[in-house]
Amino acid sequence: MKFDSQSAFPYPVLRPDNNDYVGEDFSILYEVSTTNELVIINANFNLTCNAILDQIDNGYAIYGLLVTSNETFEQQFFESEVAVSEFKISSQLLRGRISIEPYIVVKKGIENFESTSINSEFGNGRFSFGSGEILAQGTPSSFSISRDYFKPLQSIVKINLKEELPKGEWSIKLEQDHIIVDVSQHIHNTYIRAKNSKSGQNIMLNSIWFSVIVHAVDVLKKSTDIYGGYIWADVITGKINNLGIDLDSQDSYKIVTTLLNNPLLRLGDIF
Structure with a gap:
């Protein structure tokens, strides 16, 4: 996965700076703490679109967090069924600038999806999604892990x-x-x-x-x-x-x- 608000999808994806959905938002707030063994990310996903929230509540979609460390070449994708979650990574795997990207991803096939927030340019039809397809992307952000944290x-x-x-x-x-x-x-x-x-x-x-x-x-x-x-x-x-x-x-x-x-x-x- 790589965030790009202008990437073309054959179906609507809720993203910032993109008008596939009108008047809806998907974002994340997070705090990072460290121990000698772990980097702990406490995440709070914020989603306003009720149609996508229903898919999560019914087990058809999940919140996801992609964590990438370019310095160590480590990349992990975490999944959660709830909006407030804690993710843990070995402190040995992360160094330097760490990027995080929030997603909502289809867990099992969705049929006949509709939302009044979808841009009318997509027409009035309903949509189907396969497992692994993206329903929403949030703006990427980053934090730093210095070697000094563990000294x-x-x-x-x-x-x-x-x-x-x-x-x-x-x-x-x-x-x-x-x-x-x-x-x-x-x-x-x-x-x-x-x-x-x-x-x-x-x-x-x-x-x-x-x-x-x-x-x-x-x-x-x-x-x-x-x-x-x-x-x-x-x-x-x-x-x-x-x-x-x-x-x-x-x-x-x-x-x-x-x-x-x-x-x-x-x-x-x-x-």
Whole structure:
């Protein structure tokens, strides 16, 4: 299947920017969440045409969702008998830009189909459809799956040496896909030494990493719409949603403590 609103069919197909059906609509709303094992798409199909809805209700047609990952060459077609559905795909199969295309497809042969919404250009006759034929297509859309979704949360933070900064100073920049932390030469030297040992990594986790991610969560609480398009924001909100945490109901430091799996406990073997 490939979406094309101008493709010619020998029968009416409900599509955007196409007048086969007059005054009707077929679309989809969806949310995507990720775990280490799964990409989960919660879909809500919206169909206004009662004649097609009747075919679904009577078992002659189904909602369909075509999911395609060009980076991994994976393509799966999911079917549902109901308008609100959840679809799960192995996280190993999807990377990069993922396209989704909603359809309504004939499940078993339909005879004598008619609808008052069908354009009069098709005449007054009734239509027959074979299994697998398309009754409706929605507008394609897409989302991104970054490799950072499946890495430790620290992977969304990049340490950047800023030699002109005074000895103990550092700053955070959020206006890009990864959080950039500009640090002085002294802090950078400490970071380089610390990252080469487990104890050093745990100390950094409880200092700079914790502080940076708390700041990021604080910002998301206030400005999700502004930063929502960046990978770091998608990764943090995805992990928060996967843990069933309400972003607005907990303090940021408590949320980050959960996200980092109680990082203070890692200091027990050091002191």
